[in-house]
Amino acid sequence: MTHAHLVRATLVGLLTTGLAIALLGPFVAPVLGFPDPDGVAGGAFTQDHAVWGTDRLGRDVLARAFHGNLPLVAISVTAAFLSTATGAVIGLTLAWIPPLRPVVRFATDVLVTLPPVLIILVVATAGNGSAVVVGAVTTVLFIPVSSRYLEAASAPLLDSGFVEVARAEGRTRLDVTVREVVPGLSRPLLTELSVRFTSAVYLVSTLAFLGGGLGGGGDDWASTVRDSIAGVTLNPWSVIVPAIGIALLTVPPALLADREGHGTI
Secondary structure, rough: HHHHHHHHHHHHHHHHHHHHHHHHHHHHHHOOOOOOOOEOHHHHHHHOOOOOEOOOOOHHHHHHHHHOOHHHHHHHHHHHHHHHHHHHHHHHHHHHHHHHHHHHHHHHHHHHOOOOOHHHHHHHHHHHHHHHHHHHHHHHHHHHHHHHHHHHHHHHHOOEEEEEEHHHOOOHHHHHHHHHHHHHHHHHHHHHHHHHHHHHHHHHHHHHOOOOOOOOOOHHHEEEEEHHHHHHOOOOOHHHHHHHHHHHHHHHHHHHHHHHHOOOO
């Protein structure tokens, strides 16, 4: 195994670990012998009765880390896929039909100028922290950037010889796009998907940290960090453990996207 393959396998493994804990944590925790996440294991922010200590309510920090993160991952994954897919459609459409660009870009550029954290916080508050509302707003905020990137990535493909030959054969734009252009965009699409997922986790985590809520009862990693800051000097693990969870979801895909963009993996 080459160094590049080893690095890639390590990053994929770390990301898979983070996703597995977030999605399967509630089912795995009892098998691993973790205590009841809502049970009191000791005093607030102590390290006497739990491996990684307790949180502000005296609950086991490690046991809590395996619960409540499904909304964070579900929203981020959904927003990443929808924004990338929609951005691809818009980007390819504008690449094929340049006269549409000024009108579409005027509408999308308005979204780019708005502060995403402020927008999602206001909308999420109005929507009572609904996961559907948060996911929808996150998706809409990411579409302009995705469409710009994928339009730029598809432009050289549309000017390539094999596309010109396909068009000369009388094939429709849709057929050429599906059979010729999209396969050539596989690397940019994967890179964009990784970047959108990382950005979604950051944005949604920021929302939860600020108290916007994710519909998961406030038990996600970002909310746990917020609630444990007051006792970080008493039990640093109450902040470090959930922070590691967030890092497992953000650092690996960001590094994978960077290496993919440079063609190193």
